[in-house]
Amino acid sequence: MKTNNLGYPRIGSNRELKKANELYWTNKISAEELLSTAAAIRKQNWQLQADKGIDLIPSNDFSLYDQVLDLTLTLGAIPERYHEFARTNNSLDLYFAMARGAQKEGQDVVAMEMTKWFDTNYHYIVPEFTKNQKFELFSTKIIAEFIESKKLGIATKPVLIGPVSYLLLGKEKEEGFHRIDLIEKLLPVYFDILSALEKEGAEWIQFDEPFLALNLTDKERNAVTYVYNEINKKFPTIKIILANYFDCFGENLDTVLALPVHTLHLDLVRCSSQLDDILESKLLSKNTTLSLGVVDGRNIWKNDFTKSLATIKKAIDALGEDRIMIAPSCSLIHSPCNLDLETNDDTLTPEIKQWLAFAKQKIEEVTLLKSFASNEQEAESSLRFIENTVANENRKTSKLIHNSVVKNRVASITANDSKRKNTFAIRRKKQIDVLNLPLFPTTTIGSFPQTTEVRSWRAKFKKGDLSQEQYNDLLQKETEETIRFQEETGIDVLVHGEFERNDMVEYFGEQLDGFTFTKNGWVQSYGSRCVKPPVIYGDVSRPNPMTVKWAEFAQSLTPKWVKGMLTGPVTILQWSFVRNDQPRSETCTQIALAIRDEVTDLEKAGIKIIQIDEPAIREGLPLRKEEWANYLGWAIKAFRISASGVKDDTQIHTHMCYSEFNDIIQNIADMDADVITIECSRSQMELLDVFADFKYPNEIGPGVYDIHSPRVPSRNEMVKLLEKASAVIPVDQLWVNPDCGLKTRHWEETKKALIEMVAAAKEMRVTV
Numbered sequence: 001m002k003t004n005n006l007g008y009p010r011i012g013s014n015r016e017l018k019k020a021n022e023l024y025w026t027n028k029i030s031a032e033e034l035l036s037t038a039a040a041i042r043k044q045n046w047q048l049q050a051d052k053g054i055d056l057i058p059s060n061d062f063s064l065y066d067q068v069l070d071l072t073l074t075l076g077a078i079p080e081r082y083h084e085f086a087r088t089n090n091s092l093d094l095y096f097a098m099a100r101g102a103q104k105e106g107q108d109v110v111a112m113e114m115t116k117w118f119d120t121n122y123h124y125i126v127p128e129f130t131k132n133q134k135f136e137l138f139s140t141k142i143i144a145e146f147i148e149s150k151k152l153g154i155a156t157k158p159v160l161i162g163p164v165s166y167l168l169l170g171k172e173k174e175e176g177f178h179r180i181d182l183i184e185k186l187l188p189v190y191f192d193i194l195s196a197l198e199k200e201g202a203e204w205i206q207f208d209e210p211f212l213a214l215n216l217t218d219k220e221r222n223a224v225t226y227v228y229n230e231i232n233k234k235f236p237t238i239k240i241i242l243a244n245y246f247d248c249f250g251e252n253l254d255t256v257l258a259l260p261v262h263t264l265h266l267d268l269v270r271c272s273s274q275l276d277d278i279l280e281s282k283l284l285s286k287n288t289t290l291s292l293g294v295v296d297g298r299n300i301w302k303n304d305f306t307k308s309l310a311t312i313k314k315a316i317d318a319l320g321e322d323r324i325m326i327a328p329s330c331s332l333i334h335s336p337c338n339l340d341l342e343t344n345d346d347t348l349t350p351e352i353k354q355w356l357a358f359a360k361q362k363i364e365e366v367t368l369l370k371s372f373a374s375n376e377q378e379a380e381s382s383l384r385f386i387e388n389t390v391a392n393e394n395r396k397t398s399k400l401i402h403n404s405v406v407k408n409r410v411a412s413i414t415a416n417d418s419k420r421k422n423t424f425a426i427r428r429k430k431q432i433d434v435l436n437l438p439l440f441p442t443t444t445i446g447s448f449p450q451t452t453e454v455r456s457w458r459a460k461f462k463k464g465d466l467s468q469e470q471y472n473d474l475l476q477k478e479t480e481e482t483i484r485f486q487e488e489t490g491i492d493v494l495v496h497g498e499f500e501r502n503d504m505v506e507y508f509g510e511q512l513d514g515f516t517f518t519k520n521g522w523v524q525s526y527g528s529r530c531v532k533p534p535v536i537y538g539d540v541s542r543p544n545p546m547t548v549k550w551a552e553f554a555q556s557l558t559p560k561w562v563k564g565m566l567t568g569p570v571t572i573l574q575w576s577f578v579r580n581d582q583p584r585s586e587t588c589t590q591i592a593l594a595i596r597d598e599v600t601d602l603e604k605a606g607i608k609i610i611q612i613d614e615p616a617i618r619e620g621l622p623l624r625k626e627e628w629a630n631y632l633g634w635a636i637k638a639f640r641i642s643a644s645g646v647k648d649d650t651q652i653h654t655h656m657c658y659s660e661f662n663d664i665i666q667n668i669a670d671m672d673a674d675v676i677t678i679e680c681s682r683s684q685m686e687l688l689d690v691f692a693d694f695k696y697p698n699e700i701g702p703g704v705y706d707i708h709s710p711r712v713p714s715r716n717e718m719v720k721l722l723e724k725a726s727a728v729i730p731v732d733q734l735w736v737n738p739d740c741g742l743k744t745r746h747w748e749e750t751k752k753a754l755i756e757m758v759a760a761a762k763e764m765r766v767t768v
């Protein structure tokens, strides 16, 4: 029996990688310094796993920015528009230019598109394919990292995204082909990689094919069969681990069982039933090993050893220990690094802390489960086993978790609670009268730059170096300046800037009951951006108003409308570590009621426009289509519960980013927000077509510039995008705004960009 790990967090327990990347991007450290930080993190991760007793330790799970972009470079699938840049820059800067765009010395390239990795909050860089796409071994990162690990005396298991999933993760950039058609051209480059790794002595290779958890077409399934048979023919002695995670194999199971691979990895947290299906299947070959993903890589709860051991035992009884591996359910990049760093008893009380496990602890759980599984007697008398049982029992009965007032309120929700009083058509007339906005009204998505200064105030306040009053004064000053800037720029609907918020979910979680926080529980979201998801451990309620004071203050400064700014229930749920002891829908409804109270309090305070951000609705979609209707049912209802307590003339906005809407446009319309703003610029307004085809009835603000890049867009570019939008959406339904909040930007580029944006809107007003 072996222990197998699929991937380890690469940000570093103290976000060393984030810091080094950002220093490199601002020319404060050299490439060598960045690369040496990266190497130190890899070494630390490998060493930790080796010390804990992991048999199959991953390499190439490290990435400076994103593992999909790494593979794009490995396979030489560099889009045409970077070729000129590539000629005059080194490969590191090319890599970052593809990730983030680049503007330097007359060169100006935009970033590649970014989208969510399956149903996680991790974002990857979307590969782009053309009909005559060529592939070649361009970067040898995977080989270099294997050699690097060998030199440290740790023979790792290189990990790479399988060819079918790689193609499916991408996008066709021209008509006339399906990207899966490229498989025969792509495979030879994988062969090159495998040859090189084999020559270096790699024994195991992990291929991630997470698309096997989705509904595939026959053609896509056939590609899987083709790929792994070809690989087996050419490399019969390399031990291939085929990893699937986040859901069941579903109807792909028979195809998968017939593949000539050494090991199949199963996510038994997301799909526990598949173990029985596989063990009972006649198609399971006598040689296949199963890697049992029993430790949850997506959540922070301590494993239930009794339950996991029962699962493992069942598999051992059927296959024998030699054909079993114990593993986390998926890569641990979705888990925070190390629970040991949580030393603040005020936020994470010892009672709650004992219920949790982060990446390092999960690695220990995997190795403990192996030793307990091979020696049952040892298990029962082991302190670690007893400690695990006690912690899990305590969690089931803890008084911290259950609140009957909340449970009763959820139980007495009626149909009217999720409906506005009147239809959009009626509301709209009243809103037009009250709000009196021009055509192409301009607004922003909420946050303004969270400068180092702003963050330093918060840090000082938390440390006690600033009093509450001093901290508030500074935030008020920043808010006021931001209001003045928006007034001067001529923006129509203002925002207060969200300076008081550390994060759009954490800020709310801190003020809601049933939430707690970690000090160091960071998880990579994209590139150098990390999030620290709150932990929802108990029933959720809102003891006090959360945002009213800031909205009121900002509104008091200006005769223009200031938009109240909230995070929606689905996003709060989705971006938190969620209870696994009750359905997600139940937790979401509890949050929805808390947000509803905030919305009505904002209205009472005179705020006429309230935005409830729901960027995470789409990522919450289950991977398998059969489960969509159920999820969308409760998720959309939760949004409506949060939004429906207000009068007709209060305008509700919602905002979503990185979404594709084609298959959920009806549900988006069912949210019935008066205005929706969406991320659109990286796709050149393509995302808007589905709203046009659907004849989306409410108002819509397609983002006109990319906020993930420091690049300043020109007025002309934005006019072009707005013209494109006007061609498909009636102009009186259109708003003008950036793609998303501006918190990650600097003031310099923000000011320039917004001035151009307002100019673009004004130009549209006179030309239409």
Ligand code: GLN
Residues within 6 Å of the ligand: 445, 446, 447, 498, 504, 565, 613, 615, 655, 656, 657, 740, 741, 742, 743
């Ligand atoms: N209001 C948030 C902000 O501007 C929205 C962020 C988001 O959609 N991710 O920061």
Ligand code: ZN
Residues within 6 Å of the ligand: 445, 615, 655, 656, 657, 679, 739, 740, 741
């Ligand atoms: Zn956004």
